[in-house]
Amino acid sequence: MGTTQLESVPEPKYWHLKTVLSDALDSEFAVGEILPNERELAARFGVARATLRQALEQLELEGRLQRRRGVGTTVAPPRMGVAVGDSEHTWPGTTADTWQTVDADEACAPAAVARLLDIDPEQSVHIVRRTRKTRGQPVAAELLYVPAASVPDLAAIDAPAGPARARAVLRELQRLRLEGRDQAVELGSARADDAKQLDRLPGSPVLLVTTRYCAQGRTAAVSVATYRADTCRLTFGGTDMQLLAG
Amino acid sequence: MGTTQLESVPEPKYWHLKTVLSDALDSEFAVGEILPNERELAARFGVARATLRQALEQLELEGRLQRRRGVGTTVAPPRMGVAVGDSEHTWPGTTADTWQTVDADEACAPAAVARLLDIDPEQSVHIVRRTRKTRGQPVAAELLYVPAASVPDLAAIDAPAGPARARAVLRELQRLRLEGRDQAVELGSARADDAKQLDRLPGSPVLLVTTRYCAQGRTAAVSVATYRADTCRLTFGGTDMQLLAG
């Protein structure tokens, strides 16, 4: 008897669930609206809560949902376009409108950063912390690594570690002529301290943007910026960003 | 009695597990080496398999591990640097070294793409499929959307839908003078068909790169490329990419 292949490729439940929920979000929910809680949704779809959660996690990863412990699950607004690759030739600190300097101190750079800076991993560098906000929401936390050699005129202790020191480092850095810049984007998970600044749980998916600033034929500074992957779409270059930056 | 705060912030098990495993990967394992299976690892650390899996998932997200069903979990090599934002002024198809044209047909573009192209969502466009390989490994799957208006000299059916048609569309596109380009990067999850091309499971985290090509004051084409987030670090611009592209 010719058995026709039924369900030869059974789709996982959570995958099917995800598409069902996704369609429902498009048609039946408004941005900001809160969904029924997980236990009720699981019951309504006849699956275990863990399975339902697997679907919700995917939708959150795609920026469709926002979940907050103790509060609930809400429909997320479309991702914000965040300019990252514009103004090819500016030092950090030049465009202060979106970035906010937090503080600075001196410590060793991580091995990967030391390699980019081409310095001894044991050597301590200036580390400037900054935060980026867009429309009131924190979107990125940045660590800017500046070797002492890049800011020779900075009196070592002319300001105590803190905001004043941070501004001094940025000011000195801007006296160099910027010769070029390159960037890389990769997926990461938020470290505990970054997570706190971004108002997310540790381990949340983030986009890591590594920027290398070149001057005097050397790498003068390296920045590692941690962007919330759920709420941000990083935009690069171009003359006219209106459409993508919406 | 002054109770000193012990464990006032109990770290989740999977988080602690992740750091332990991460350190072990650095010190005790070589790239490509296979780890003990999940059941044994869970037993060894005294946790449920689900908890162990949560730690492994994070490490895979960060590109430290590679897991394949039926095979096992192996230590992943460092991420590949994949140039995405170089050659600011080239049409797709010009640099054929890494991209491989698959085929083409005609269909409606997704709503988001139609908006970028500034065309009626019902209008059908050319869709060219391409694949990108680096060091033998598939790293990206691309859909290139080209409205008929951008390639007016293309005889509609001068080639049947397929590779020949794809090459014809690219050839015609390159006759236009490219005036600019902008790009955006965001996190997504692999659609079923992309997942197959990328040799991953559906839903795997991917980096979506949306490129808008401008010519004659209009958006002449839009490309949506799906990059494997686990194996790729996307690199942008700059004069000298050696260090970051390693």
Next chain:
DNA sequence: CAGTGGTCTAGACCACATA
């Protein structure tokens, strides 16, 4: 075939936010 990772269940308890 045996062994692997992937999916799913039905429960339990915890941390957090809010009223």
Next chain:
DNA sequence: ATGTGGTCTAGACCACTGT
């Protein structure tokens, strides 16, 4: 105090890959 999402368990079965 209540209700939310986050963590964790101990099992089960499935899909896939190799031999």
